[in-house]
């Protein structure tokens with residue numbers, strides 16, 4: 238059988254990983270500033286993580302949601318403590334798309350409405366409503382198309398107000414990433430998030446903070462939306478939550494009341510996933526990783542801003558993006574193949590950095606040095622053309 242060929246692949250086989258580094262089958266070492274797409278939060282193969290998951294595997298890996306699983310309660314408490322949202326309620330699932338799917342559905346259950354406001358350049362996942370609320374027609378199948386999604390310009394308070402004024406009674410929810418990831422590292426302004434809060438409260442709509450990529454401590458606060466000083470009604474999470482173990486979830490404000498079988502999943506919240514997620518939070522707490530993300534992130538941002546060739550250096554903590562001019566279009570490729578540094582991208586010309594929250598300053602220095610060398614080499618090459 239062949240694999241269904243949907244991913245353009247780099248010809249690299251990773252066989253070993255530790256902290257912010259991975260190794261390929263030829264023994265080459267790479268600095269990982271991509272984190273497998275913002276997933277590696279506490280660093281690869283962290284000893285506490287390996288131990289906690291292995292120990293759980295030896296006890297019980299899975300049983301369904303028909304029995305009491307104390308690890309779920311333990312996770313809810315720890316998550317409440319670290320996120321500061323102690324009065325919220327946790328529902329566990331398996332991925333970011335599923336988290337958003339549940340959030341959007343939950344909102345509609347709450348207010349009985351159908352319309353969803355999403356924003357230009359948003360990405361919320363590939364399942365039915367999540368993909369419909371994603372601003373990329375190329376990945377929306379005809380069966381997923383719905384007139385219920387309204388796309389508005391990002392950070393545009395006037396158009397948001399006008400939309401609520403015109404059809405506020407029909408709006409079920411507003412979904413927004415605190416920092417758009419796939420869209421190219423676009424930071425939602427504090428006043429825009431505050432405006433969403435105000436309008437959702439005024440019109441009885443549900444504010445959904447998609448924190449799948451920008452959340453879980455990556456920006457230096459637990460949720461990047463927290464920078465605005467307002468609470469959303471639902472936060473969706475995944476990626477960094479399990480440091481590679483598939484787990485997602487939503488946390489739901491106390492005013493939203495549960496009902497039996499309103500939501501459900503077979504695998505969500507299984508023992509092994511909870512052990513992985515608990516290990517992540519324990520390491521984040523013990524090693525002060527949110528603070529490290531803020532500090533190392535600032536250090537990187539400041540370092541990047543010193544290169545006049547890189548445009549619009551932006552982001553928060555360890556979610557960073559910058560525009561690469563046409564003359565340096567091979568920069569990302571060369572960082573990987575010449576300097577063995579993994580970075581992320583956003584089409585057409587953004588390099589995205591999404592490393593582990595445990596990234597050290599010395600690793601940031603290694604990257605900045607390689608970047609400097611490569612910018613100089615490419616600039617020289619251009620000059621001789």
Ligand SMILES: Cc1ncc(COP(=O)(O)O)c(C=O)c1O
Nearest residue numbers: 332333334360361362418449450
């Ligand atoms: C902001 C955001 N939401 C949702 C998702 C979907 O998550 P998953 O791929 O786990 O379904 C992603 C994935 O990149 C994302 O960046």
